[in-house]
Amino acid sequence: MTVEFEVLGDLVARVDGQVVALGPARRQCVLAALLVDANRSVTLDQLVERVWGGEPPFGAAGTLRSYLSRLRQVLGADVIERGALGYRLVVAPEQVDLHRYRTAVAAGQHEKAFALWRGEPFAGLHTAWLDDARRALVDEHFAARLDHHDHQLDLGGHTAVLPGIAELSQDHPFNERLHGQYLLALARGGRQAEALDHYETVRRRLADALGADPGPELRGLHQDILAGAVTGAPRQTTPRQLPPDIRGFVGREAALASLSALLGDLDVTGAGPIVISAIDGAGGIGKTTLAVHWAHRVKHLFPDGQLYLNLRGYGPGSPLSPHDALESLLRALGVATDRIPHDLAERAALLRSQLDGQRVLVLLDNAKDAEQVRPLLPGSDSLVLITSRGQLRSLSVREGAALLALDLLSPPEALILLGSVLGAGRVGREREAALELVELCARLPLAVRLAAEQAVLRPEWSLRRLVGELRARPSRLAALSLDDDVSTDLRAVFDWSYRALSPEAARVFRLLGVFPGTDIAAEAVAALAGVPPASAPSVLRQLVSASMLEQRGGDRYELHDLLREFARELDREPAEEQAAETRLVDWYVRTAEQAHAHLTGVPHRLPMGPPVEGVTPLEFADRRAAVEWCDTERDTLLALVLGGHGGRRPAIVLAQLCWQYFHLRGSYQHLMDAYEAALAYAVELGDEYLEARCCNGLQIAYSVFRGADDDLALGLRALRIFEKLGDTRQQATSLLNLSSTYNHAGRYGEAAETADRSRQLSFAQQDLITAAMALNNHADALTGLGRYAEALVAAERAADEFRALGELSRLVAGLETIALVHVASGDHASAVAAYRDAVEATEATQATARAVVLRVALGHQLVAAGEPDSAVEAWRRAHELALQRQDPAAAEIEELLRVPRPDGLRIAR
Numbered sequence: 088m089t090v091e092f093e094v095l096g097d098l099v100a101r102v103d104g105q106v107v108a109l110g111p112a113r114r115q116c117v118l119a120a121l122l123v124d125a126n127r128s129v130t131l132d133q134l135v136e137r138v139w140g141g142e143p144p145f146g147a148a149g150t151l152r153s154y155l156s157r158l159r160q161v162l163g164a165d166v167i168e169r170g171a172l173g174y175r176l177v178v179a180p181e182q183v184d185l186h187r188y189r190t191a192v193a194a195g196q197h198e199k200a201f202a203l204w205r206g207e208p209f210a211g212l213h214t215a216w217l218d219d220a221r222r223a224l225v226d227e228h229f230a231a232r233l234d235h236h237d238h239q240l241d242l243g244g245h246t247a248v249l250p251g252i253a254e255l256s257q258d259h260p261f262n263e264r265l266h267g268q269y270l271l272a273l274a275r276g277g278r279q280a281e282a283l284d285h286y287e288t289v290r291r292r293l294a295d296a297l298g299a300d301p302g303p304e305l306r307g308l309h310q311d312i313l314a315g316a317v318t319g320a321p322r323q324t325t326p327r328q329l330p331p332d333i334r335g336f337v338g339r340e341a342a343l344a345s346l347s348a349l350l351g352d353l354d355v356t357g358a359g360p361i362v363i364s365a366i367d368g369a370g371g372i373g374k375t376t377l378a379v380h381w382a383h384r385v386k387h388l389f390p391d392g393q394l395y396l397n398l399r400g401y402g403p404g405s406p407l408s409p410h411d412a413l414e415s416l417l418r419a420l421g422v423a424t425d426r427i428p429h430d431l432a433e434r435a436a437l438l439r440s441q442l443d444g445q446r447v448l449v450l451l452d453n454a455k456d457a458e459q460v461r462p463l464l465p466g467s468d469s470l471v472l473i474t475s476r477g478q479l480r481s482l483s484v485r486e487g488a489a490l491l492a493l494d495l496l497s498p499p500e501a502l503i504l505l506g507s508v509l510g511a512g513r514v515g516r517e518r519e520a521a522l523e524l525v526e527l528c529a530r531l532p533l534a535v536r537l538a539a540e541q542a543v544l545r546p547e548w549s550l551r552r553l554v555g556e557l558r559a560r561p562s563r564l565a566a567l568s569l570d571d572d573v574s575t576d577l578r579a580v581f582d583w584s585y586r587a588l589s590p591e592a593a594r595v596f597r598l599l600g601v602f603p604g605t606d607i608a609a610e611a612v613a614a615l616a617g618v619p620p621a622s623a624p625s626v627l628r629q630l631v632s633a634s635m636l637e638q639r640g641g642d643r644y645e646l647h648d649l650l651r652e653f654a655r656e657l658d659r660e661p662a663e664e665q666a667a668e669t670r671l672v673d674w675y676v677r678t679a680e681q682a683h684a685h686l687t688g689v690p691h692r693l694p695m696g697p698p699v700e701g702v703t704p705l706e707f708a709d710r711r712a713a714v715e716w717c718d719t720e721r722d723t724l725l726a727l728v729l730g731g732h733g734g735r736r737p738a739i740v741l742a743q744l745c746w747q748y749f750h751l752r753g754s755y756q757h758l759m760d761a762y763e764a765a766l767a768y769a770v771e772l773g774d775e776y777l778e779a780r781c782c783n784g785l786q787i788a789y790s791v792f793r794g795a796d797d798d799l800a801l802g803l804r805a806l807r808i809f810e811k812l813g814d815t816r817q818q819a820t821s822l823l824n825l826s827s828t829y830n831h832a833g834r835y836g837e838a839a840e841t842a843d844r845s846r847q848l849s850f851a852q853q854d855l856i857t858a859a860m861a862l863n864n865h866a867d868a869l870t871g872l873g874r875y876a877e878a879l880v881a882a883e884r885a886a887d888e889f890r891a892l893g894e895l896s897r898l899v900a901g902l903e904t905i906a907l908v909h910v911a912s913g914d915h916a917s918a919v920a921a922y923r924d925a926v927e928a929t930e931a932t933q934a935t936a937r938a939v940v941l942r943v944a945l946g947h948q949l950v951a952a953g954e955p956d957s958a959v960e961a962w963r964r965a966h967e968l969a970l971q972r973q974d975p976a977a978a979e980i981e982e983l984l985r986v987p988r989p990d991g992l993r994i995a996r
Contacts, residue, residue, distance in 0.1 A: 088102060088103055088163050089102070089103055089104070089182070090102055090162055090163060090166055090178060090182065091182045091183075092122055092178065092182065092183045092184070093183075093184045093205070094119065094122055094123075094183070094184060094185050094208055094209055095184050095185060095188060095203055095204050095205050095206075095208050095224075096204075096205025096206040096207070096208070096210055097205070097206075097210045097211065098115050098118065098119060098122075098209055098210075098212060100118070100161070100162060102161075102162065102163065107161050107162070108161070109158070109161065110154075110157060110158075110161075112211065112212055112213075113138065113154070114154045114157060114158065115212055116137070116138050116212050116214050116217060117134065117138055117151065117154045117155065117158065118158055118176075119209050119212055119217055119220075120133075120134055120137040120138060120216070120217070121134075121167065121174060121175070121176035122176060122183065122185075123220055124176075125176050125177075125178050125180070125183055125186070126175065126176070126177060126178065126180070126628055126632075127175065127632055128170060128173045128174065128175045128543070128632065129173050129174055129175070130173035130174075130510065130543060130546070131148060131151065131173055131174070132510050132512065132513075133173070133510065134151055134173070134174065135147050135148060135151060136216065137214065137216040137217070138151065138214055138216075139214070140214060140215045140216070155167060155169075155174060165177065166178065173543075184203045185208075185224075187200075187203060188200045188203045188204065191203075192231045192234075195238065197231060197232075197234070197235035197238070198235075200231065201231075201232070201235075204228060207221065207225070208220075208221050208224045208225070209221055229259075232251070232255065233264055233265060233268070234327065235248070236248050236251075236252055236265075236268045236272075237268070237325050238325075240268065240271055240272065240275070241325060243275075245271065245272040245275040245276050246272075246276055248268075248272060249269075249272040249273070249276065252265065252268050252269045252272055253269065256269050260289075260292055261292070261293065261296070261297070263289075263301060263302050263304065263305045264304075264387070264390070266285070266286075266289045266305065267304055267305050267308050267390075269282075269285060270282045270285060270286055270305070270308055270309070270312065271308060271317065273285065274312045274317040275317060279312055279315075279317075282312050283309070283312060283313070286301075286305070286309045286312075289301060289305070304390045325391060325392045326392040326393065326394050326419045326420060326421075326447075327392055327393055328392075328393055328394050328395040328396075328419060329379060329382050329383060329386065329393045329395050329448075329450065330379050330395060330639075331379075332379060332380055332383040336376065336380045337500060337503045337504050337507055338496055338497070338499075338500030338501075338503055338504065339373070339377050339380075339496075339500065342377055342491065342493060343377070343380075343381055343384075345491055346381050346472075346491065347381075347384075347385075349489045349491075350385060350388075350470070372493055372494075372495065372531055372532065373493065373496075373531075373532040373533075374452075374474040374475075374476075374493055375452050375453070375474055376532065377493065378450055378452065378472050378474050379450070381472075382448055382450055382472060385448070386448055388446070388448075389446045389447055389448040389469075389470065390446060391445040391446050391447045392420075392445075392447050392448075393447065393448040393449075393450070394416055394419055394420075394447060394448070394449045394450065395450045395452065396412060396415055396416060396449075396450070396451055396452065396463075397452045397453055397605065398412060398451055398452065398453050398454045398455065398459055398460070399453060399605060400453045400454045400455030400456070400459065400475060400476070406455040406459060407459075407722075408459075409431060409435075409458075409459055409460075409461075409462040409463060410431050410434065410756060411756075411757075412451075412459070412462075412463055413427075413431070413434035413435060413437075413438055413462060413463060414427055414434065414754075416438055416449075416463065417434065417437060417438060417441065420438075420441045420442075422437070422441065429755065429756065429791060429792070431462060432462075434462075435462040435463070438463070438465065439465055439466040442465035442466070442468070442469050443465075443466055443468070444468060445468060445469060446468055446469065447465070447468075447469040447470075448469070448470050448472070449463075449465070449469055449470065449471045449472070450472045450473075450474075451463060451471065451472070451473045451474070452473075452474050453474060453475065453476075454473050454474065454475040454479065455475070456475075456479065457479045457480075457481040457482045457485075460473055460479070460482065461482070461485075461486070464486065473488075478490060478492065495530040495531065496525075496530040496531075496532060496535070497530075498522060498525065498526075498530070500530075501525035501528075501530045501535055502514055502518070502521055502522065502525060504525075504532060504535050504536065504539075505521055505524065505525055505535055505538075505539050507539075508536065508539035508540065508542075508543060509539050509542055509543060513550070514550075517549060517550040517551065520549065520550035520551040520553075520554055521550055523554050524538055524542075524550055524553060524554050524557070525538075527554065527557055527558070533650075537635075538553075538557070540632075541553070541587055544587055582653075585635070585653070585657075588629065588630070588635070589629060591626055592626050592629040592630055594616065595612065595615075595616045595623075595626050595627075595630065596630060596635055596636070596654055596657075597654060597657045597659055598615050598616055598659070598663075598664075598667045599612070599615070599636075599646055599651075599654050600651065600654030600655035600656070600657060600659070601615065601659075601664055601667050601668050601671065602615065602671065603723065603726040603727060603730055603732060604722060604723035604726050605645060605722070605723075606639050606643045606644065606645040607643065607644055607645070607723075608642055608643055608644075608719075608720075609623045609624050609627055609642040609643075609644070610623070610642070610674070610703070610705060611671065611674055611675070612626075612627060612644070613703070614670045614671050614673070614674030614701070614702050614703070615667050615670060615671045615674075616667070617666070617667070617670055617701040618701075619703070620703055624642070627644055630644075631644070635650060636650075643719075668732055668733055669699055669733055670699050670701055670702050671732075671733070672727060672732055672733030672734075672737045672738075672741070673698065673699040673702045673733070673737070674702045674703075674704055675720070675723070675724060675727055675741060676695070676737055676740055676741050676744065677698060677702060677704035678704040678705045678716070679717075679724065679741060679744040679745060680695070680704070680744055681704055681705060681706055681707055681713070682707060682713035682714075682716055682717055682744075682748065683713075683744045683747055683748075685707055685709065685710045685712075685713035686710060686713060686714070686747040686748060686751060687747045688856060688892065688893065688894055689856055689857070691743060691744060692816075693740050693743055693744070693780075694736075694740070694777075695740065714748065714751065717745070717748040717752075718752075721748075721754075721757070724741060724745055724761075725757060725760065725761060727741055728741050728742045728745075728761045728764055728765060729760065729761070729764050731764075731768060735768035735769075735771060735772055736768075736772065736774075736777075738764070738765060738768055739765040739768050739769055739777050739780075739781065742761040742762055742764070742765035742781070742784070743765070743780060743781075743784060745758075745761060746758065746762075746784050749761070750787065755787065755788045755791045755792065756788075756792070758784075758785075758787070758788045759785065759788035759789070759792060762781055762784050762785040762788065763785065765777075765781045765784075766778065766781035766782065766785060769781050775808050775811070775812060776808075776812060776814070776817075778808060779804070779805040779808035779809050779812075779817065779821070780805075780817070782801045782802070782804050782805035782808075783801075783802070783805045783817070783820055783821055783824055785801055786798050786801050786802055786805075786824050786828065787824075789801055790827075790828065790831060795828060795831060795832040798828050798831075799825070799828050799832075802821060802824050802825040802828055803825070805817075805821045805824075806818060806821040806822065806825065809821055815848050815851060815852055816848075816849075816852040816854055818848055819845045819846075819848035819849040819852065819854060819857050819858075819861070820845075820857060822841050822842070822844050822845035822848065822861070823842070823845040823849075823857055823860055823861050823864065825841045826838045826839075826841040826842035826845060826861065826864040826865070826868065827864055829841060829868070830864060830867050830868055830871065833871065835868045835869075835871035835872045836868075836872065838864065838865075838867070838868035838871070839865055839868035839869060839872065842861045842862070842864040842865035842868060843861075843865055845857065845858075845861035845864075846858045846861035846862055846865065849861060855888065855892055856892055856894060856897075858888070859885050859888035859889055859892065859894070859897070859901075860885075860897065862881055862884060862885040862888065863881075863882065863885040863886075863897075863900065863901050863904055865881050866878045866879075866881035866882035866885060866904050866905075866908065867904060867907075869881060870904075870907060870908050870911050873911075875908055875911060875912035878908045878911075879905065879908045879909070879912075882901065882904040882905045882908055883905060885901045885904070886898060886901035886902055886904075886905060889901050895928060898928050899925055899928045899929055899937055899941075902921055902922075902924050902925035902928055903921075903922075903925050903937075903941065905921040905924075905925075906918050906921035906922045906925060906941075906944070906948075909921055910944075910948065915948050915951040915952040916952050918948040918952075919945065919948045919949055919952055919954075922941055922942075922944055922945035922948060923945065925937075925941050926938060926941050926942060926945060929941060938965075938968055939965050939968050939969050939976055940976070942961045942962070942964055942965035942968070943961075943962065943965050943976065943979075943980060943983070945958075945961045946958040946959075946961040946962040946965070946983065949961060959984065962980050962983050962984055963984070965980050966980045966981065966984070
């Protein structure tokens with residue numbers, strides 16, 4: 088039997104596709120109270136309060152049980168469960184329209200989400216609690232619509248969203264963000280006069296009703312329209328990366344006031360100094376919770392976006408390097424990966440350039456030290472909020488940071504937090520025992536929540552008995568106790584929660600201590616635990632409900648760092664731990680193999696061995712899905728390789744399978760880290776075949792970071808080994824790499840000879856892709872030697888072979904080689920034709936990075952061929968693409984659009 092619910096409008100329930108009668112309004116309110124917290128337990132007291140408020144009628148509990156009994160008859164006995172924690176509505180998330188709505192919004196699929204919105208949520212149902220929930224959902228929907236407008240305006244879709252913005256602006260006469268969107272959509276549609284009239288209407292409305300002028304963003308947009316600076320060009324990407332606000336946030340009023348006071352020192356009406364608040368405090372004290380909550384309070388002051396990055400200063404593996412952190416921030420701002428420089432200083436300078444003049448809120452979470460943070464700071468205008476267990480005092484000295492040391496919850500705050508889970512009434516009746524309980528938890532928010540969850544499990548126990556039970560437990564987390572005080576023993580609190588789990592949930596929690604990454608997918612948990620993928624979400628929901636695991640959106644989960652330490656220290660049978668690690672690594676290897684197959688037509692030919700029983704790898708629908716998985720799992724893949732998890736040989740194979748992804752993304756530092764580790768493993772194993780494969784894979788990174796000599800040494804080392812082993816196919820690959828090395832070094836004669844040898848060997852092995860690549864390298868060498876006619880024949884033949892093999896991504900490189908031959912020989916008209924073919928190929932393969940470069944080169948050849956107007960068009964299109972991708976080449980192209988034309992006129996934009 089399948090049960091589905093709709094709450095975004097009238098409350099509707101369907102059983103096997105048929106609408107069922109839910110009875111009177113009060114009974115429907117009971118269902119609504121359970122649906123809002125679907126798959127989470129709601130106590131009887133909470134249900135009574137949600138349905139009747141603070142003054143329930145006599146016998147409310149009995150009436151409630153009667154309503155629940157009738158709902159079970161209508162919906163099915165197993166849909167509403169009664170357990171120790173209270174009542175729980177059990178339903179798959181995708182069977183509730185609210186969950187589908189939120190999932191679609193989070194994925195940026197706004198149209199899909201809005202199609203689910205049928206009107207006022209829970210229409211016709213009214214209680215004080217439900218009215219508050221409805222208002223929150225309406226506000227959430229309004230915010231999603233504004234985000235949708237921003238996204239469409241970013242993409243140049245002003246015409247499509249204008250009617251919706253106009254209609255919505257009638258209902259929200261004072262929302263300046265919405266009216267700014269209205270002005271922008273009108274101006275981009277060429278209706279500047281209407282935009283200026285609307286601004287004047289809004290200005291008068293604010294003055295008459297509120298006695299205020301429009302804010303700085305709306306005034307700035309008005310000035311841009313007056314100056315003619317607003318055109319149909321899309322805006323830059325606006326990142327909105329803050330994690331969801333914390334439900335049930337309590338206390339911390341003094342800290343919030345301090346943060347707001349710091350913000351008050353920043354000139355929010357114009358350019359001002361950076362204010363850095365380094366929020367420090369022990370693990371579990373609530374630094375991230377406070378930072379995220381406050382960031383949501385003030386995000387409206389930062390219209391150009393919000394960035395969030397976990398720097399992993401304290402947790403599994405190594406902290407995120409400034410080099411990688413800058414890449415993540417730049418990519419979030421829309422900068423294409425292949426346009427991000429490799430040098431740390433250059434990356435930092437590019438970040439400052441991207442944020443110059445922008446009002447962006449940057450939340451850097453879990454920083455290790457000031458040196459990790461310092462390269463990530465923008466130059467001006469933006470606000471940077473940092474959390475760390477350390478005090479980061481050097482940021483105060485050198486950068487003028489304001490420091491906020493976060494203390495434990497005060498006793499009243501801790502009691503409020505306890506009451507938010509247990510109910511204020513229960514805490515008030517046993518205030519003395521409740522105070523003792525929160526002190527045992529060190530007044531750390533994480534521990535207080537865990538203790539409260541366990542207290543809910545035992546409603547028949549007094550809080551005094553719970554305190555006695557906790558005191559009686561042996562110390563098992565002394566290292567995490569504050570000042571080694573056994574009265575604040577966190578391990579006892581964690582152990583209490585752990586032992587309350589079901590046997591299967593406890594086993595999965597134990598095994599999560601084996602995982603080397605930060606966040607993990609449900610499918611990876613299934614592999615780790617050796618259970619079918621369909622079984623994992625149920626266990627994960629139990630852990631989330633028990634506050635032993637945090638869900639990070641979609642199907643990804645994360646352990647708090649204190650709980651991770653606890654999980655790692657739990658006793659596991661060596662055989663159980665080894666089997667779990669073996670399954671986990673095999674899942675990543677097999678899934679990486681599936682991704683590799685989408686990224687290249689070249690088979691990997693690696694010694695894989697038989698699959699491990701109980702492992703079901705992911706499969707991908709297309710190349711885009713494969714790349715997205717690699718993006719998400721990159722850090723875990725690196726951790727598995729660098730840590731040698733599962734053994735040296737699987738680590739080598741995993742590194743090899745990731746080569747194409749690292750190359751695609753231009754992540755050569757990661758490629759070098761992984762391959763240097765893999766090469767060391769291969770040498771330790773004495774496996775010359777894998778050693779040589781690693782040398783081949785490492786060459787491209789060495790060409791970037793180490794130079795031609797080290798690159799050449801690796802290539803020759805690989806070739807010698809494959810010659811010794813008699814592996815002709817891999818000899819051809821080594822020779823192909825060496826020909827690239829020689830070309831880059833300007834040793835064109837050796838490059839031509841080596842490429843020719845690679846092609847001959849490849850043909851002998853029927854390796855047609857390598858043979859075509861070798862021919863293309865041969866053409867590059869002939870161009871360097873000035874033998875243009877021969878180079879053109881070779882390049883055109885290589886392109887034909889790429890077409891025949893369906894290797895469209897390599898065809899782009901082949902067509903570019905043809906164009907370069909024509910450029911070198913001075914045949915500009917033919918170069919124009921070849922570049923146009925290459926540009927067309929980039930569109931077929933979505934190779935947008937090459938599309939910018941190729942259009943710029945096309946423009947130069949058009950100028951040389953006497954077609955300056957066509958050159959301007961090519962550069963304008965390149966400029967549009969560069970703006971969309973936040974490509975630094977945009978500034979270079981703007982300079983090209985200002986240079987004098989050959990006929991004496993100037994090329995104007």
